[in-house]
Amino acid sequence: MYSDTTADQEEKNNYLNHSKGIKSWLTSLDHKRIGVMYLFSILIFFLVGGIFALIVRTELWGPTKTFIDANTYNQAFTYHGTIMTFMVILPLIPSAIGNIILPMQLGAKDVAFPRLNLISYYVYMSGALLAVVTLFVGRVDTGWTFYTPYSIRTGGATILVLAGAFLMGFAAILTALNFIVTVHKLRAPGLTWSKLPLFIWCLYATNIIQMLATPVIALTLMLLTFERLMGIGIFDATLGGDPVLFQHFFWFYSHPAVYIMILPAMGIINEVIPVFSRKTIFGYGGMAVAVFGIALVSFVVWGHHMFTSGQSETANFIFSLITMFVAVPTGIKMFGWIATMYQGSIRLDTPMLYALSFLFVFLVGGLTGVFLATLPLNVHLTDTYFVVAHFHYTMVGGAIMAFLAGLHYWYPKFVGKMYLEIPARIGCVLTFVGFNVTFLPQFVMGIRGLPRRYYDYPPEFTQLNQVSTVGSFLIAFGLLWTFLFLIISAYKGPKAPRNPWGANTLEWQTSSPPYHENFETQPIVTKGPYDYHS
Amino acid sequence: MSHTQTTPGKHHFAHHFKDAHHEFDSCKVGMWLFLLQEVLFFAPLFVAYSLFRSTHPEAFLEASHLLNWKLGAFNTAVLISSSFTMALGVNAAQRGLHRKTVKYLALTILFSIIFLIVKYFEYTHKIHAGLLPAGMFSHPVQHDKTPIFFSIYFMMTGLHGIHVLIGIGLIFWIMMRAKNEEFGPEYFTPVELVGLYWHFVDLVWIYLFPLLYLIR
Numbered sequence: 001m002y003s004d005t006t007a008d009q010e011e012k013n014n015y016l017n018h019s020k021g022i023k024s025w026l027t028s029l030d031h032k033r034i035g036v037m038y039l040f041s042i043l044i045f046f047l048v049g050g051i052f053a054l055i056v057r058t059e060l061w062g063p064t065k066t067f068i069d070a071n072t073y074n075q076a077f078t079y080h081g082t083i084m085t086f087m088v089i090l091p092l093i094p095s096a097i098g099n100i101i102l103p104m105q106l107g108a109k110d111v112a113f114p115r116l117n118l119i120s121y122y123v124y125m126s127g128a129l130l131a132v133v134t135l136f137v138g139r140v141d142t143g144w145t146f147y148t149p150y151s152i153r154t155g156g157a158t159i160l161v162l163a164g165a166f167l168m169g170f171a172a173i174l175t176a177l178n179f180i181v182t183v184h185k186l187r188a189p190g191l192t193w194s195k196l197p198l199f200i201w202c203l204y205a206t207n208i209i210q211m212l213a214t215p216v217i218a219l220t221l222m223l224l225t226f227e228r229l230m231g232i233g234i235f236d237a238t239l240g241g242d243p244v245l246f247q248h249f250f251w252f253y254s255h256p257a258v259y260i261m262i263l264p265a266m267g268i269i270n271e272v273i274p275v276f277s278r279k280t281i282f283g284y285g286g287m288a289v290a291v292f293g294i295a296l297v298s299f300v301v302w303g304h305h306m307f308t309s310g311q312s313e314t315a316n317f318i319f320s321l322i323t324m325f326v327a328v329p330t331g332i333k334m335f336g337w338i339a340t341m342y343q344g345s346i347r348l349d350t351p352m353l354y355a356l357s358f359l360f361v362f363l364v365g366g367l368t369g370v371f372l373a374t375l376p377l378n379v380h381l382t383d384t385y386f387v388v389a390h391f392h393y394t395m396v397g398g399a400i401m402a403f404l405a406g407l408h409y410w411y412p413k414f415v416g417k418m419y420l421e422i423p424a425r426i427g428c429v430l431t432f433v434g435f436n437v438t439f440l441p442q443f444v445m446g447i448r449g450l451p452r453r454y455y456d457y458p459p460e461f462t463q464l465n466q467v468s469t470v471g472s473f474l475i476a477f478g479l480l481w482t483f484l485f486l487i488i489s490a491y492k493g494p495k496a497p498r499n500p501w502g503a504n505t506l507e508w509q510t511s512s513p514p515y516h517e518n519f520e521t522q523p524i525v526t527k528g529p530y531d532y533h534s
Numbered sequence: 535m536s537h538t539q540t541t542p543g544k545h546h547f548a549h550h551f552k553d554a555h556h557e558f559d560s561c562k563v564g565m566w567l568f569l570l571q572e573v574l575f576f577a578p579l580f581v582a583y584s585l586f587r588s589t590h591p592e593a594f595l596e597a598s599h600l601l602n603w604k605l606g607a608f609n610t611a612v613l614i615s616s617s618f619t620m621a622l623g624v625n626a627a628q629r630g631l632h633r634k635t636v637k638y639l640a641l642t643i644l645f646s647i648i649f650l651i652v653k654y655f656e657y658t659h660k661i662h663a664g665l666l667p668a669g670m671f672s673h674p675v676q677h678d679k680t681p682i683f684f685s686i687y688f689m690m691t692g693l694h695g696i697h698v699l700i701g702i703g704l705i706f707w708i709m710m711r712a713k714n715e716e717f718g719p720e721y722f723t724p725v726e727l728v729g730l731y732w733h734f735v736d737l738v739w740i741y742l743f744p745l746l747y748l749i750r
C-alpha cells in the first residue's frame with residue numbers, strides 16, 4: 001500500500017525531524033515532543049530515585065552500619081520516596097505516554113491548549129529541580145510524607161522540597177485540565193463516548209482525581225511552609241494546632257494519588273490485553289464504569305492510613321469498610337482482563353509479557369491491600385515492611401510494569417523502529433524476577449514485626465534482608481538492560497510499519513513515527529476500539 | 535505555533551480547532567475546570583476553620599470581635615462593585631465598544647486597589663496590636679485558641695489577597711489589549727475568562743467576610 005513517495009514523505013515530515021536543533025525541541029508546542037521531553041526527564045529522575053533505593057538496600061545488607069550513617073540513611077529513603085512518587089510515578093504515564101498518545105487516540109491534532117502544555121512541563125521541571133537541588137544545600141530527612149510535627153522542626157532545606165512538590169502539583173493540575181478539555185472538545189467525528197478507547201477513560205478518571213485532589217495537598221504543603229516560616233500553628237500542638245489534621249489533609253490527597261498512579265497503568269493494560277489476545281475487551285461498559293468506581297471511592301478512604309493515629313473507633317470502622325469496597329471495581333477489572341484472554345489467540349510479545357506480569361503483581365498488591373484494610377490486622381502491620389511490600393507491589397509492580405508494557409507497545413510509534421524482541425523479553429523476565437525477589441521477603445519480615453524506615457534491625461532478619469537486597473540489584477540490572485536495548489533498537493531495530501500489532505485505535509492509522517500534525521487527513525471513526533472481527 | 539488559520543473575521547484561532555467558536559468553548563470549559571480546582575485549593579482552610587471553630591467556639595467569638603467589621607463590610611461593597619464593573623466591561627468587549635471596555639476595566643482595577651489599601655491598613659493595625667499568627671501572637675486574650683483564629687485569618691485573607699493581586703495583573707493585561715482594539719463580537723475570550731476568574735475571587739471574599747468578621 002505504501003508507494004515510495006509516501007514513504008519518502010513520511011521520512012521527511014514526521015514529528016522527530018519536522019524541525020531540527022535543541023531549541024526547536026525546548027520550545028515545541030507539539031504534544032508528542034513535549035511527551036518525549038517528559039519521558040526523558042522522568043527517566044533521569046527514575047535513575048536518581050533508583051540509585052537512592054540501592055543505597056537504602058545496600059545499607060540494609062546487615063544490621064547496624066554497613067556503609068553510611070543513620071542520618072544519611074534517613075535522607076536516602078526520603079529522597080527515594082519523594083523522587084519516585086512526586087517526580088516519577090505520578091507523572092510517568094499521564095504526562096509522558098498520555099501526552100503523546102491521548103490526542104492521537106482521539107484523532108486530534110494536539111491537546112486543547114498546547115502552550116499550557118509546554119508551560120506545565122517547565123513548571124514540573126522547575127519543581128523537580130528545586131527538590132533535587134536540596135541534595136547539595138541541606139538535605140531533607142522527613143520521609144516523603146512530611147508528617148508534622150517532625151517536618152516543622154527538622155533542619156535542612158525542607159521548604160525547598162515543599163515548594164518543589166507544590167510546583168509539580170500545579171503542573172499536574174494544569175495537565176489534567178488540558179487533557180479533560182481535550183477529551184471533551186477534540187474527539188474525531190464518529191468517536192462517541194461509547195467508542196473511546198479504555199486508555200482514554202482511565203486517563204480521564206485520573207485527570208479528575210488530579211484536578212480535585214492535588215489542590216488540597218498543594219495548600220497543605222503551603223501551610224506547612226508557613227508553619228516553618230512563621231509558626232502559624234495550625235498543625236503544631238505546642239501552638240494549639242492539630243498535627244493529625246495534617247495527616248487528614250495529606251492522605252485526602254495521597255490516597256487518591258495512588259489511583260493517579262494505578263489508573264493510567266490499568267489503561268495501558270486495557271489496550272495491550274485485547275490486542276495481543278485478538279479479542280474484543282470483555283465488558284467494555286463495566287470496565288469503564290469500574291474505573292470511575294475506583295476514582296470515586298478513592299476520595300473517601302483516606303482514613304485507612306490513620307487507624308493508629310488516634311482517630312475515633314467509628315471513623316476507623318467506616319474507613320475500613322469503605323476501603324474493602326475498592327476491591328469490587330478492582331475485581332471487575334481483573335476478571336474483565338482474564339475473560340478477555342480466555343479463548344483468545346494470545347501472542348506473548350514483550351508488551352503482553354509485561355501485562356501478564358502486571359496482572360500477577362497487581363493481584364498480590366491488591367489482595368494484601370485487603371489485608372491492610374482489615375482493622376485488627378492493620379494495627380499489627382502498620383508501619384512494618386508488610387506495608388512497604390504492599391505498596392511497592394501496587395505502585396512499582398503495578399505502575400512500572402504497565403509503563404514498560406506501554407513503552408514497548410508504543411515504541412514503534414514513538415521511534416519508528418521496532419524494539420529488539422528477544423532482549424526485551426529477557427529484560428522483562430529479569431525485572432519481574434528481581435521484583436518478586438526484592439519484595440516477597442518484605443511481606444514475611446513485616447508479618448514478623450520488622451518496622452519500616454529503621455536503620456538497624458535484629459540479626460535474625462539478616463538473611464531475608466539480604467535476599468531483598470540481591471533482588472533490588474536484579475531489578476536495577478533488568479531495567480538497565482531493558483533501556484540499553486531500547487536505545488540500541490532506536491538505531492539497529494527494523495523499520496516499524498504503521499500498525500505492527502494490528503490494533504484498532506487511531507494512533508496506529510498514521511505513520512510511525514507520526515506526522516507533525518498527527519494525521520494526513522482528519523480520521524473518521526466507524527467502529528469500536530476493540531472490534532477486531534468486523 | 536505559526537500554523538494558524540484565518541476566519542472571515544479578524545481573529546486567528548489555533549490550528550487544532552474547527553473554528554473560533556470551538557476554540558472559545560474549549561477555553562471556557564478550561565476556565566471552569568480551573569475555578570473548580572481553585573475551590574479545592576481553598577477547601578483545606580475552610581475545613582481547618584470549621585474544625586477549630588466547632589471545637590473552640592468561644593475563642594472564635596473573642597477573636598472575631600477583635601476584627602473591624604466595618605472595614606470588612608466596606609471592602610465587601612468595594613469588591614461587589616468591582617464585580618459589577620467587570621461584568622459591564624465584558625459586555626462592552628463583546629459588543630466591540632473599545633473605549634467603554636477600557637473604562638470599565640480601569641474602574642475594576644481602581645476598586646481592587648481600594649480593596650488592597652483597606653486591607654493594608656487592617657493588616658498594619660493587627661500587626662501593631664500583636665494580633666498575629668499563633669507563633670508570633672502577643673495580644674492579651676482570654677482563650678488560648680484565639681491565636682489559631684488569627685493564623686487562619688491571615689492564611690485565608692492572604693491567599694485571597696494574592697488572588698486579587700494576580701487579578702489586577704490580568705485585568706491590566708486585557709485592558710491593554712482592549713486599548714489595542716483587539717476584542718469584538720468575533721473574539722473576546724480573554725476578557726470573558728478573566729471576568730470569570732474575577733467573579734470567583736469576589737465570591738471567595740463573600741464567604742470570608744461573614745465567616746471571619748461576623749461571628750456574634
Ligand SMILES: [Cu+2]
Nearest residue numbers: 255302304305
Ligand atoms: Cu490509601
